[in-house]
Amino acid sequence: MTDPALSNPRTVGPRPRRRAWAVIGERALETVIRASGVSAILFVLAIFFFVFREAAPVLFSDDFNFLEFLFSAQWYPTSDINVRYGTWALTVGSFSVTALAMVLAVPFGLGAAIYISEFSGPRQRETLKITIELLAAIPSVVWGFIGLTVMSRIIVALTGAPVGVNLLNGGLILALMSVPIIVSIGEDALKAVPDSYREAAQALGATRWQIVFRVLLPAAKNGLLAAVLLGVGRAVGETMAVLMATGHAVHLPHSLVDSVRTLTANIAAELGEAPVGSSHYQVLFLTGVLLFCITFAVNLTADLVIRGVRRK
C-alpha cells in the first residue's frame, strides 16, 4: 500500500482474475513445453544407452580385446576357425574417404561461400542459395545410386580402374554431399563479420579480393573451421552413399582406385546377416558406439569453435 495509485480504486480497478482452469491449463502446457525441450537430451542419452546396451555383453566378455578391436586390420566376423573383430581397416576406410571428400569439398565450398557472400548480386545470391539447398536435399540413397551407375562408369573410363566403385568414387560423392553444409555455414560465418571491417579496408583502397584474403578470412576463420568440421561430421556419418559407391573390400587402401569399406557401410552391410545376440551382432553395435563417439567429438568441437566466435 505504499503506492497511492495502486490503492486508489478509482484509477486502477481490481486486477481481473483469470479463471482457475486457464491458469492450470497454462501451467500444464508450459510443463509439456519444458519436457519437450528436455527430451532432446533424453533422446541423445537414449541413443547412447540402447546402442551401448546391445554392445555391452561382448565388450565385457573375456575373449574380447578392445585394443584389437580398435587397431587390428583383421576383420573376419564369420570365419569358422579364426574369428577376428579388428576395425582398423574400416576406420582407415572411413577417414580416407572423408579426407578425400574434404580435399575436394573444402576449397569449392569455401570458394562458393565467399562468392555468395562477397561477390554476387542479390538475385544471383538467391539462385545459388536455392540450388545449394536443393543439392543438400538429394537423399543419400540417390547419391549412392549415382555413384554406382554414373560415377563408376566415368571413373572406369578415365582411370582404367578394374572397378568403378572405389575410394575415389566415394570421395567424389561425399564431396558433393558435404559441400552444401560447408557453403551454408561458411556463408553464415562470413556474414557475421561486421561491415565496418569491410568499409575500413575499402577506405584504404583494398580491392574486394584483398578484403576477402586479408580481412574476412582471418576474421571469420573460426566460423569457417566450424563449417569444415560439420562437413567432416556429415561425411563420416554418411551411410547409404558410401555403402553403394565405395565397393566392399575390407582392407587398407593403397591407391585412389582401391575399393574400401567404411565403419558406417560395414554396419549396414552386415547387420542383416549377423544372428541377433551373436558376438558379431554385438560387435557391430560396438562399432555404432565408436561412430557415435567420433561424431560427438567432431560436433562438440565445431560447437565450441562457433561459441568461441560468438563470445568475441
Add this chain to the structure above:
Amino acid sequence: MAVVSLAATRFTKTALAARKERAEAVAKWAFFGMAVAMIIPLVAIIAYLLYRAAPSLSLEFLVEMPRRGMREGGIWPAFIGTLYLVVISLAVSAPIGVLAAIYLNEYARDTWFNRLINLAVINLAGVPSIVHALFGLGAFVYAAKFGYSIVAASLTLAIMTLPVIIASTREALASVPMAFREACWNVGATRWQTIKAVVLPNSISGILTGVILQVSRAAGETAPIMFTGAVFFKAIQPGTVFPYRLQDQCMALSMHLYTVSTQIPNVKESIPYATAIVLLGTVLLVNVSAIGLRVWLRNRKRW
C-alpha cells in the same frame, strides 16, 4: 610536355592498380566457377537420370505392383509405404520439435542446462543415420517389443528428423521482433498468452517450412528404416488406400531404390533410374514448395 604527361598518368592506371584489378577479376571468376561447379552436377545428374528413366516413366509405373520379383512393373507399394512412414514420423516429431523450439527460443535462459539442451540438439543432428538405425533396432524393435514394423521405423525416423524441425522452428520464432513480445507483455499478458497471440501467428509459415523440410528428409532416408521395418518386398492388395497395418513391415521408395539397384540381378534397365527419379522428384518437389512458401512469406512480411 611535363604537364601533359602528368595529366596522362593521372588518368591511366599505375602498374599496381592494374595488377590489383587483374587479381580482383581472377578471384571473382575463380569463386564464381566454384559456385557454379555445384550447379552443374545437380543439373547434369537430374538430366541424365531422367534420360535413362524415360522408358519406364509413366503413371502406370507409379500405381502398379512390381512384377517378376521386382524386375518389371511399378512401385505402388513402396510409394504408399513411404507415405505411411512420413506421415507417422511427422505426427510424432512435429509436436515435440515445435514445442522444444518454443522452449529453447521463448523460455530458456542462458544457463548451463539449456546450453546442454542446445548441445544435445546439435548432436542429435550429427548422429550418423546408421547409428539411428541401431538405436531404433535396440529401442523400438527389441526393448519396446514393436518388432520389425512401421511403428518402429516411423519412430526411428521421427527422432532422426527432430533436429530439422527444431532448427527451422527456432529460426522462425527468432525472426519475430522482440518488440512484439515486449508490447504484449506490457499489457499484462503472460508468457504463453504472448506466444499464442503474437509469436505463433507471426511465425507460423516459417514453422510450416520446417515441417515441410522434415517431410523431405524423412522420405529420403534409407539406413534408419532398413533394419527397423522396411523390407525388400511385401505383397499388398492392389487398389486399397490403406494396405498396411501399423505392426506390418512395409516397402519404401528409398529402400526400393537400394534393392533394385544392388540386390536383384537382371532388373529391367530403366526401372532403377525411374525409381530414383520418383524419389528425387518427390523430395525436390517438397523442398521447392518449402522454398516457395518462404519466398512468398518474405515478400508479405510487413516489418
